[in-house]
Amino acid sequence: AQSVAQPEDQVNVAEGNPLTVKCTYSVSGNPYLFWYVQYPNRGLQFLLKYITGDNLVKGSYGFEAEFNKSQTSFHLKKPSALVSDSALYFCAVRPWELSFGAGTTVTVRA
Amino acid sequence: NAGVTQTPKFQVLKTGQSMTLQCAQDMNHEYMSWYRQDPGMGLRLIHYSVGAGITDQGEVPNGYNVSRSTTEDFPLRLLSAAPSQTSVYFCASSSTGVDEQYFGPGTRLTVT
Numbered sequence: 001a002q003s004v005a006q007p008e009d010q011v012n013v014a015e016g017n018p019l020t021v022k023c024t025y026s027v028s029g030n031p032y033l034f035w036y037v038q039y040p041n042r043g044l045q046f047l048l049k050y051i052t053g054d055n056l057v058k059g060s061y062g063f064e065a066e067f068n069k070s071q072t073s074f075h076l077k078k079p080s081a082l083v084s085d086s087a088l089y090f091c092a093v094r095p096w097e098l099s100f101g102a103g104t105t106v107t108v109r110a
Numbered sequence: 111n112a113g114v115t116q117t118p119k120f121q122v123l124k125t126g127q128s129m130t131l132q133c134a135q136d137m138n139h140e141y142m143s144w145y146r147q148d149p150g151m152g153l154r155l156i157h158y159s160v161g162a163g164i165t166d167q168g169e170v171p172n173g174y175n176v177s178r179s180t181t182e183d184f185p186l187r188l189l190s191a192a193p194s195q196t197s198v199y200f201c202a203s204s205s206t207g208v209d210e211q212y213f214g215p216g217t218r219l220t221v222t
Contacts, residue, residue: 009150032208034210036213042215042216043200043213043214043215043216044153044200044202044213045213046210046211046212049209049210051208090152090153094207094208095207095208096158096207096208097143097155097158097168097169098143098153098155098202098211099155100145100152100153100154101152102150102151102152103150103152
């Protein structure tokens with residue numbers, strides 16, 4: 001069985017500071033890892049994915065994520081957070097069924 | 111492309127009623143899924159399909175039925191609604207079982 005854990009329910013940062021949202025995964029075989037963002041009363045938007053190749057993956061809106069096989073982690077990062085980054089973030093793993101973490105609420109204060 | 115569309119956006123049902131949530135995609139994706147989202151629990155997979163005529167159960171299938179007669183459509187049927195089915199329902203699609211999924215806007219269902 002595959003699973004994802006997001007250890008932090010909430011992350012609070014000041015605008016302009018670095019943002020990190022943590023994710024660890026468990027899967028047999030090669031992991032296909034994803035980050036999604038959800039704004040209030042909206043559907044999920046795809047941010048980035050890791051399939052294979054470089055461990056540092058760049059995605060939409062200035063986000064990036066680092067795949068670490070030895071630590072089974074896939075943390076989402078943004079060098080300089082914006083107030084508009086405030087949202088609910090989900091990490092997820094495939095293949096086949098997309099298994100989601102419980103989500104991390106990010107609040108960026110001005 | 112409209113992407114993934116869902117209807118209705120909102121629905122209120124009484125316990126015991128049945129209804130169908132509609133989902134359609136115009137991207138010719140083979141893989142489609144239904145999820146429910148509940149606070150603090152992320153998204154949980156209800157049913158999925160890897161192509162027309164093929165469906166399978168996910169993590170929380172009880173009380174729901176699906177069918178996939180065409181590539182485009184993947185309706186979700188609630189057989190006899192229960193208050194525990196109050197949730198937000200999302201449909202998603204992808205071209206394969208390893209690509210990113212594209213999500214619809216969701217249906218907010220309340221069962222009283």
